[in-house]
Amino acid sequence: MKRTTLSERALVLAPHGRDAPIAASMLAESGIDAQVCTGLPHLIEELDAGAAFVVVTEEAIASADLHPLSDWLEDQEEWSDLPFVLLTSRGGGLERNPAARRHLEVLGNVTFLERPFHPTTLISLARSALRGRCRQYEARARLIALRDSENRFRTLFDTMDEGFCVIEFLDGPHGPASDYVHVQANAAYERHAGIPNVVGQRLRDMVPDEADAWVEMYRRVLMTGEPIRFEQELVATRRHLELAAFRVEPAERREVAVIFQDVTARKRAESELRELNETLERRVQDAVAEREAALAQLHEAQKLETLGQLTGGVAHDINNLLTPITGALDLLSRRHADSDPRSARLFEGALQSAERAKILVSRLLGFARRQALETRAIDVSSTLEGMRDLIASSTGSGIELRLVPSPGLPAAQADPNQLELAVLNLCVNARDAMDGGGVLTIAAEQAVVGPGDAGALRPGAYVRISVVDTGAGMDEATLAKAVEPFFSTKGIGKGTGLGLSMVHGLAAQLGGAFMLSSALGDGTRADLYLPVAQAAADPAPVGGNDAIRPVKPLTLLLVDDEDLVRAGTAEMLRDLGHVVHEASGGAQALAKLGPDHKFDAVVTDYMMPQMNGVELAGRIAARDPGLPLLVVTGYAGGNLDVGLPQLAKPFRQADIAAAIERLVHGEKVVRLRPRRDANSAA
Structure with missing residues (x-):
C-alpha cells in the first residue's frame, strides 16, 4: 500500500477566519486528535499520512481546484470511503444550496452541517464519522484475510499435481451450449492430458472427433448443477483420465470446473485422489462464501451508519427550531384570532405546518426504532378519505384515484401518523411505476386468517389495505429485494430505498404483515394487514385553540x-x-x-x-x-x-x-x- 490509514485523527481545512482553531479545539476537548491544514495540498499530504475523517468549510473548496482531491478519493482502496463533515452557510439541500451537488459529487461520503451550529452537533457528527471509519478499518482487515485466502487458493491451483481447468460454454452452429472454451488451466493440465496451451482454445478445435461426448457430460453438469465423477479416455492422446466436474455458481456464468489426472498407471491411488478432489471443491466453495459474507457485512455497516447519522444528528435540532415557532404562533393566534378572521386562518395554517414538521421528525425517529408507536383504534375508511386530497396532489392529474372502502369496516389498531405515511409511500411508489398515467386503486376490507392459511400472519381478524396500480410491475428478482433497506430501482437522488422497508417494519411492529405481488407488465399490488382493534375507533383530534383552564400563578x-x-x-x-x-x-x-x-x-x-x-x-x-x-x-x-x-x-x-x-x-x-x-x- 502506498499510504497508511490506521490513524484515527481528524483533519481540519478552514483557511478563512478562526474556524480552523475553533473546530480543532472542539474536537480536542472531546478526545479526538485534530490536525489543521493550511490548504488543499497540505490536506492531501496529511491524508497520505492517515486520517479518520475531514472537517472542511464550504468556502475552502468553493472556488479551489478540486482535481487533486478528487483524484485522491478516486484512488482509495475498495474498503475505504473517507468521511467528510462540510460546514456550510446555506444547508446541504439542493433547493437551498445548488453548490451542494458539486460537493456531493467530489467528496462522496459527506455530511452537511449548517452554520451556526451547536458544538455538541459537531462532536456528534465527528464521533459518528470516526466510528464509521473504524468499521472501514475492520472491513479492510477482513478483505486482507480474503486476499490471503485467495492467494492460498491460487498457490494451490498453480502447484497442485492434478490437472485443473475451468471451461465456459458457448453457443454455436451445433446449437445452444454446444461447445466450450478453456478459460483457466493450471500447469498440470498438459502433463495429465497431453495437450499444451489449452487456455483460449475451443473443444471442437482441439478434439473434433470426440467433442460431442465431452460436451454432453459437462453440459449436464451445467444444466442440473449436480457434480459428477467419471472415468473417460481422451482418445486424441490415449490418456485414461479420472475426472470430477462441478458447476461454478451462479449458473448464469455458464462455467464448469474440471479436476482430473492421468490414472493409466495409478489405478491403485483412486481413494486418495477422490478425497483430494472433494477437499479442493470444498475449499473453492468456502472461499467464495467467505468473500460474499464479508462484502455483505461491509454494505450493512455503511447502511446502518448512514441511518444513525440521519436520525440522531437532525431530530433534536429540528425540534428545538420548531419550539419557539410553534409557541409564538400559538400566542399570536390566541391574542388576535378572535378579532381578525383572516389572521386566524393564517395562524392556523402555520400551526398545522409546524405540527406536520413535528410529525415528520417523529416518523423519522420511529423508523429508526428510537420512538415507540402510539397505537389506538382508528377508522381506516375515514383515514383514507381524509388523505384523498393529499394522495391526489402527490400522484398528479395523470393518475386516476379510486378509493374503495368496504362498508361496516371494523376499527384497526395502528398509529394513525405512521399509517398515513405508509399509505402515502405506497401511493408515491405506485405513481412512479405508472409513467404516463394509470389507475391507482386503494381498497380496505376485512380479512380473516385461519390456522391453515399460508403466510406470516397469525390466525385472527385483520383490516387489509390494498394499494393496486396499473404500472410496469416487477420481475421476480426485483420483487424478492423490494422490501430490503436501501434497495431502489429509481435513479440517484430520486429515492432512498427506505419506503417499502418502513412499511414492512411498521406492519411487523403492529402485529400485522406486509405483502407484495407483481408481474412485469401487470402492475403491482401491496397489501398491508392491520389487526382489528378490540374497541371502537377513537375520535379524530380536532384542531384549533384548546381552552386553557385558569391556573394558580406559580x-x-x-x-x-x-x-x-x-x-x-x-x-x-x-x-x-x-x-x-x-x-x-x-x-x-x-x-x-x-x-x-x-x-x-x-x-x-x-x-x-x-x-x-x-x-x-x-x-x-x-x-x-x-x-x-x-x-x-x-x-x-x-x-x-x-x-x-x-x-x-x-x-x-x-x-x-x-x-x-x-x-x-x-x-x-x-x-x-x-x-x-x-x-x-x-
Whole structure:
C-alpha cells in the first residue's frame, strides 16, 4: 500500500477566519486528535499520512481546484470511503444550496452541517464519522484475510499435481451450449492430458472427433448443477483420465470446473485422489462464501451508519427550531384570532405546518426504532378519505384515484401518523411505476386468517389495505429485494430505498404483515394487514385553540441553553400568569436555587452542554427533594427512560400549561435514585 490509514485523527481545512482553531479545539476537548491544514495540498499530504475523517468549510473548496482531491478519493482502496463533515452557510439541500451537488459529487461520503451550529452537533457528527471509519478499518482487515485466502487458493491451483481447468460454454452452429472454451488451466493440465496451451482454445478445435461426448457430460453438469465423477479416455492422446466436474455458481456464468489426472498407471491411488478432489471443491466453495459474507457485512455497516447519522444528528435540532415557532404562533393566534378572521386562518395554517414538521421528525425517529408507536383504534375508511386530497396532489392529474372502502369496516389498531405515511409511500411508489398515467386503486376490507392459511400472519381478524396500480410491475428478482433497506430501482437522488422497508417494519411492529405481488407488465399490488382493534375507533383530534383552564400563578425556574427556545417558552408561561426566572444552563440554575428564591417547580431542557437535565434534576433532588421538576426534550419524542415527568418539543401553550398543572397538582413527582457521581452522563 502506498499510504497508511490506521490513524484515527481528524483533519481540519478552514483557511478563512478562526474556524480552523475553533473546530480543532472542539474536537480536542472531546478526545479526538485534530490536525489543521493550511490548504488543499497540505490536506492531501496529511491524508497520505492517515486520517479518520475531514472537517472542511464550504468556502475552502468553493472556488479551489478540486482535481487533486478528487483524484485522491478516486484512488482509495475498495474498503475505504473517507468521511467528510462540510460546514456550510446555506444547508446541504439542493433547493437551498445548488453548490451542494458539486460537493456531493467530489467528496462522496459527506455530511452537511449548517452554520451556526451547536458544538455538541459537531462532536456528534465527528464521533459518528470516526466510528464509521473504524468499521472501514475492520472491513479492510477482513478483505486482507480474503486476499490471503485467495492467494492460498491460487498457490494451490498453480502447484497442485492434478490437472485443473475451468471451461465456459458457448453457443454455436451445433446449437445452444454446444461447445466450450478453456478459460483457466493450471500447469498440470498438459502433463495429465497431453495437450499444451489449452487456455483460449475451443473443444471442437482441439478434439473434433470426440467433442460431442465431452460436451454432453459437462453440459449436464451445467444444466442440473449436480457434480459428477467419471472415468473417460481422451482418445486424441490415449490418456485414461479420472475426472470430477462441478458447476461454478451462479449458473448464469455458464462455467464448469474440471479436476482430473492421468490414472493409466495409478489405478491403485483412486481413494486418495477422490478425497483430494472433494477437499479442493470444498475449499473453492468456502472461499467464495467467505468473500460474499464479508462484502455483505461491509454494505450493512455503511447502511446502518448512514441511518444513525440521519436520525440522531437532525431530530433534536429540528425540534428545538420548531419550539419557539410553534409557541409564538400559538400566542399570536390566541391574542388576535378572535378579532381578525383572516389572521386566524393564517395562524392556523402555520400551526398545522409546524405540527406536520413535528410529525415528520417523529416518523423519522420511529423508523429508526428510537420512538415507540402510539397505537389506538382508528377508522381506516375515514383515514383514507381524509388523505384523498393529499394522495391526489402527490400522484398528479395523470393518475386516476379510486378509493374503495368496504362498508361496516371494523376499527384497526395502528398509529394513525405512521399509517398515513405508509399509505402515502405506497401511493408515491405506485405513481412512479405508472409513467404516463394509470389507475391507482386503494381498497380496505376485512380479512380473516385461519390456522391453515399460508403466510406470516397469525390466525385472527385483520383490516387489509390494498394499494393496486396499473404500472410496469416487477420481475421476480426485483420483487424478492423490494422490501430490503436501501434497495431502489429509481435513479440517484430520486429515492432512498427506505419506503417499502418502513412499511414492512411498521406492519411487523403492529402485529400485522406486509405483502407484495407483481408481474412485469401487470402492475403491482401491496397489501398491508392491520389487526382489528378490540374497541371502537377513537375520535379524530380536532384542531384549533384548546381552552386553557385558569391556573394558580406559580413561581417557576426555566432552564434552557437555547436563547430562542427559552425566551419563547418563558413568554408562554408568563402569558399564563406565572412568574418565570430564566437560566441558560445547569450551573446558573443551581446558583438561582438559593435562599433568596423560592420556586414552585423547575422546567428544564434535557440536552444541554456540561450538565444535562437529568443531571440537574439529581443535583436539585439533593438540595430540595420535594421540588417538582419537568424535563422538556426534543431528542426522543418525550419518551426518555429517566423516571421524570416529560414534555416533548415542540409544544403549544395548552400543552405546557397542562403539563405543569399535572406536575404540581395531579401527578406524583418521581425522583431519581441517588447517583454516586453527579457529573456522570445521564
